[in-house]
Amino acid sequence: MTVRHIGTEIGHLSRISIKLRAASDQTGAMTMTAPTTLEKIATWAATTSSDWSINSVTPAIHAIADTVACMVSGATDAAAIGVRTTVHSWPAVGPGATIVGSGCRAPAPFAAFANGTAAHAQDFDDNFLAALTHASAVLVPALLALGEETGASGADIIDGYLVGLECHAAIGRGVNRSHYLKGFHATATVGCIGTAAACARLLKLDEFRTAHAMSLGTSMAAGLKGQFGSHAKPFQAGMAAQNGLLAACFARDGVEGRAEVLDNEYGFLKLFGGDAPPGWDFAAFPLGTPHVIEAVGLAPKLHPCCGSTHKSIDNLLDLKAQHNFQSEDVESMHTFVNTSNVLNLCFDAPQNEMEARFSMQYCMAVALKYGFLSLQDFTPEAVQRPEIRALMPLTTMDATPPEAELNPAGEYVHELTVKLKSGAVLKTARTCAKGTIGDPLKDAERRRKFDDCCVPVLGDAKSATLYAACNDLIGCQDLAELIPNMLASSAGHAHVA
Structure with a gap:
């Protein structure tokens, strides 16, 4: 159909x-x-x-x-x-x-x-x-x-x-x-x-x-x-x-x-x-x-946190892939973003998982330490990990003037400077985050995200069935027959660990 x-x-x-x-x-x-x-x-x-x-x-x-x-x-x-x-x-x-x-x-x-x-x-x-x-x-x-x-x-x-x-x-x-x-x-x-x-x-x-x-x-x-x-x-x-x-x-x-x-x-x-x-x-x-x-396209997320962090996280992961440094090698990380991003990211020292999603310092620390962010990084216990909190002060932010965002044709470049303890200074910038039309997700990345969300809640088999049903949505004749079987769950209060 x-x-x-x-x-x-x-x-x-x-x-x-x-x-x-x-x-x-x-x-x-x-x-x-x-x-x-x-x-x-x-x-x-x-x-x-x-x-x-x-x-x-x-x-x-x-x-x-x-x-x-x-x-x-x-x-x-x-x-x-x-x-x-x-x-x-x-x-x-x-x-x-x-x-x-x-x-x-x-x-x-x-x-x-x-x-x-x-x-x-x-x-x-x-x-x-x-x-x-x-x-x-x-x-x-x-x-x-x-x-x-x-x-x-x-x-x-x-x-x-x-x-x-x-x-x-x-x-x-x-x-x-x-x-x-x-x-x-x-x-x-x-x-x-x-x-x-x-x-x-x-x-x-x-x-x-x-x-x-x-x-x-x-x-x-x-x-x-x-x-x-x-x-x-x-x-x-x-x-x-x-x-x-x-x-x-x-x-x-x-x-x-x-x-x-x-x-x-x-x-x-x-x-x-x-x-x-x-x-x-x-x-x-x-x-x-x-x-x-x-x-223009959509911007599906690879990182389960505020989109204002994403170009900076991607910048950091790009530099890690290019220069192969680890968290213990880093002296400081400075991000240059837009005013609205700074205002969105209002928690320098988050105390819970909701605040952590809006903390550049937390998200950059996790990306620096582990090379990725997942849902498991946004639980009450994960936010208090000593090894992550020790890295949070490494990140600082500056912003463009507010009026710079009023240009409807603006590209909104986000820059990152990483200083290593060796004295090396690494710089990069992005105009688009991973997942946007300029850097789209691959099929494997979409599936990995789907499983990250669904397998801990539904299990492998039901998650696979749901993934297939969603991707064959065009063939569904009546949602009243599909949705209850795919989504209703009596185990909905389980926590994603």
Whole structure:
């Protein structure tokens, strides 16, 4: 099976028909006004062809599989367990949707909340640089929950994912990086609006209802970077998955919002845009031409920690591979990153695993000592290892000025200088982290990550079955038959050791 003629040229996606809106002037005569930003995006989301290029479908399947693995592993995290425990108070009356790590089911919005929290709990889910969101951690839980409840096919999920990802990018480009630098958690703000569009697509809403879904999603968008390093960060991703799904369902059932809510004086751009938002430029960034997953790509993670550390970790691993030094050979390590990275990495001396994910010092110490980072490095016991804490003071950070990040075409180079006790000074730099479109993961690396997430929770056999099912998602006719068998587990409270 294909996603409705999978090989059709991606150029078909640019044929967007936007209707002008009718409005009354002061005399009562009808005038025609140009469509709002929201209407332009919604019209594309509702009407674009589902004849996706194989170059879009393949990375979408990889992203969905990667997120499912993060959901399975993340369901063992304390944040996910807490949300799941609360959600269990409202069991599904009808068929509902699967809660990963649980034998229970819940209405789709609550399942999306629980699974979205799990997907982001260990900060191992992908980054999406076009929107500055963890797009998949919001999109995949929402689409799987809604799709399971409505009997959608795997092809429907892929279609909704690709529409939602483009809408994440479209919304984000209007406000970022200014929005992100102001302190908003774009995963939970931009992500909520884009995910409303994805769920509207899955529900097959027309452009009118899709615009209302996104408008309502704008009212439900919330999340602060001030919560980084706590349970509230993944909670915000789960909240965005729930709210995006709810916004689409409310719009389906007749609830309406204002079409100009992105643009008006009290709208998203003015209130959430930060100090220097660029606004929307559809000439520079035409919707779906080519699809953003082909043009920019996603950034699946090899390291289970904040993406702000990744170029520095990769720089260090590159130097270790080239020069074959060990931790005892190093006198100091100095990283040069962006201001937002320094603000994200706010724990110089982390005391628990959540703080450790947002500590450059901890992550660099582990990479220096062992040559890689895994989920096993982010447990309460691992964070207190004396051999790691002794290495943490070796790392220092400097940053570019904040205004350097406001250039939308910026490459954001991260530099590393390592001084050895021998007197040698080693330097390197990266414009992209491992896993991004400029340095993509190999099939073996994707599988190794999937197993790292799933085998400690599900065992070898079930993990292998789940991996195969995810990669054959396009052949699934009804998620209601697939998801419960693949993801439900009564052993969901086990801790990944």
